[in-house]
Amino acid sequence: MGSTYRKTAEQVLEKIGGEENISSATHCVTRLRMVVNDTEKVNTEELENIEAVKGSFYSNGQLQIILGNGVVDKVYKELMAITGREEQSKEETKEDAGNKGNLLQRVIKVLADVFIPILPAIVTAGLLLGIDNLLTGEGIFFDEASIIDVYPQWADFADIINVIASTAFVFLPALIGWSTVKRFGGNPLLGIVMGLILVHPDLMDANAYGEAVASGESIPTWNIFGLEIQAIGYQGQVLPIFVAGIILAKLEVFLRKRIPDSIQLLLVAPIALLVTGFLAFIVIGPITFAIGNSIIDGFIWLFGTLPVFAGLLYGAVYAPLVITGMHHTFLAVDIQLTTAADGTFLWPILALSNIAQGSAAFAMYFVFKNNNLKGLSGTSGLSAWLGITEPALFGVNLRFRFPFIFAIIGSSIAGMFVTINQVLATSVGIGGVPGIFSIQIGSWGAFGIGMVIVILVPFLLTLLFARLAKPKSLNE
Incomplete structure (x- = not known):
């Protein structure tokens, strides 16, 4: 071998x-x-x-x-x-x-560099939360009751799974801090510490902040020489630690170049953390918190007000976004939606788009006569159904064009359907067939219908077109 x-x-x-x-x-x-x-x-x-x-x-x-x-x-x-x-x-x-590339491409590249390394932790958490959903969800195996209701001896087992699964989301800023600081050349451990600072238990939880403002409750503050600073945490927030991590890394690199080696241990990390921490609570946090919430509110408004258009559009553009790499920009939105809202309506469409590309590749298995192409279409189709679409996209569907188009048609229809039915994912999991375990239990039926759509529509359209139209690309 x-x-x-x-x-x-x-x-x-x-x-x-x-x-x-x-x-x-x-x-x-x-x-x-x-x-x-x-x-x-x-x-x-x-x-x-x-x-x-x-x-x-x-x-x-x-x-x-x-x-x-x-x-x-x-x-x-x-x-x-x-x-x-x-x-x-x-x-x-x-x-x-x-x-290389323009500003937008460089920004996308940075986002990919930061969020892809932490994806295994997020996906693992999503899968474990799916197991927790099976144990605690009512109406799955018993009428109006969950497994732990019928078998209470499983309750503590479910509790432990929930603790293990939710840790990645509870301490999400620590993960992002580690990856961001590492990406920009700083000490990743300082990135972890910076992330943990922003979710310190002495701070008001970010999830309670909105309720406190709405009810008129007082927000805890620090008073430093007359400057009022709100003592709130940034649980589930992406932008605050992302920006703080960049500043922390740049400041650390700056200090290391100018402070003698003999006293770097005493000065570099304390100064970098202290300065970045103050900036995070005084400037970075409040501004990025507002920006992040505005972005999330914009997506919620679009998918809530124009669900047909939004679902159809995202289902159509997701696969082309993968080709350009721009899909990484939506990973940050997905992660924040799972932690700061009821769930993400974007990720279910992502999973369906991947399945659609796999289905189109599977159809090509019955079209090709060449054994190598048959093997490629079969293995790449399976890979796409398990969440890795590059082999199907670049090896089969884009290469012959029409399977890619029919996969987009299928994912558009399914995206529109699941959006109309308000399908949400509680976490970011495996973006393929196993993704159903990350979907809210009450939406399993609608998501299942979406899966049927992206399995049948791309497969049948691709197969029929190849058999009836006999495109020239098959002769290349």
């Missing part, structure tokens, strides 16, 4: 122009990610004809080659062994790619 991965690495190396054309290389869950010196030397057509390669594309200055989960890391190790290079981190390769 090892020789197979080495052969793939050798083939990839040949088709991208050889070792001298690689500036830097790393990998993610499914893709080799390379910065090449000369894109003209890359033979994309022959590269994609390699058996293990499921597609390729350029993004953020990088050549990204889709190999799939469980394969990419082994091929990458062989590639590094062949070229005699040391393995590189994604951050090093991104830095090598330079600040």
Whole structure:
């Protein structure tokens, strides 16, 4: 098996122009990610004809080659062994790619760099909350009763699961703080501390702040030389710790360059945390809290006032957003909706869009005569149903175009349906078929119908079009 991965690495190396054309290389869950010196030397057509390669594309200055989960890391190790290079981190390769792209692209890239590393914790929490929902939800297995109502001995078990599952959301600012400070070159541990500062139990809980303002209750404040500072926490908030983390990292780097090594331990971290902490409570927190709530209120208004349009639109644009990388901007909105509102109405559409792309890829299995393409469509379809869509998107659907279009049609219809029926996810989970466990129990029926739509519509339309229209792209 090892020789197979080495052969793939050798083939990839040949088709991208050889070792001298690689500036830097790393990998993610499914893709080799390379910065090449000369894109003209890359033979994309022959590269994609390699058996293990499921597609390729350029993004953020990088050549990204889709190999799939469980394969990419082994091929990458062989590639590094062949070229005699040391393995590189994604951050090093991104830095090598330079600040290519416009301002919006660079912002999206930063958001991806910050939120993707914490996604495993969020997804795990979502899955565990799904188990908790099964144990505590009424009307699932018994009429108007839950499992713990009928079997009280399971109540403490459910309680422990809830504690484990909800921790990632309770201390969400600590996760974001760690990732943000790390991304901007600071000490990640200081990012964790900064996040924990913003959810300190001595502060008024952010979730109670709105109720206190509405009822006219007094808000606890600090008085520093006549300056009134509200002593409120930022539980479930994304923007406050994101901005504070950037400032903390930049300040720490600034101080380390100017303070002698012998006294850095005594001065750098205390000064950086103290200054950033004061700024967080005086300026950063209040401003970003208002901005974040305005963004969330805007989405709630749109999906509440124009559900047909909003659901249809988001269902249509999500897959194209994945291609550009802009879908990462909505991850922050999803996370905040799950913690600051009743749930997120965006994430169910994301899950349905992924299933739709998988269904279109599965349909191509019955269209292709080439065994390699059959294998690619089957494995990439399954991958999309489990939440990883790149192999289906770039390896099959975009390559032949019409499956991608029919997948979008299916996800648009399903997005409109679940939005009309007010389907909400209690957490961000696996963006595919297992995603139903992150959906509020009362919405399982509507979400299930949405799943039927995105399974049947893309599959049938793709299959019928291929059989009846016989598109020229199949002959390429």
